[in-house]
Amino acid sequence: LGSHGRGGIMLWLTARSGDVFFYAHMRGYAAGIRVGRQVRAGEAVAYVGNTGNARGGPCHVHFEWHPRGGAPADPFRLLRSIR
Numbered sequence: 001l002g003s004h005g006r007g008g009i010m011l012w013l014t015a016r017s018g019d020v021f022f023y024a025h026m027r028g029y030a031a032g033i034r035v036g037r038q039v040r041a042g043e044a045v046a047y048v049g050n051t052g053n054a055r056g057g058p059c060h061v062h063f064e065w066h067p068r069g070g071a072p073a074d075p076f077r078l079l080r081s082i083r
Helices: 076-081
Strands: 002-004 008-014 020-029 046-048 062-066
Touching: none
Parallel strands: none
Antiparallel strands: 002 008, 008 020, 020 046, 020 062
């Protein structure tokens, strides 16, 4: 969890596989979300917003997928597979 700089209110999730998922510009966190808490697929973790350098613009989420915690990769294939 974090709130600073260009990303505004941010959230990082780490999967058992080591993949990291990053969300930025959120409006706030869902109730009960805290550092170290395990979450399940489909559970609300935060709410879309326009914080950080997105302030004043349309609400949206900046989403990144970092396979095994490395460099960001295009998440299209991953997201399409869970559709």
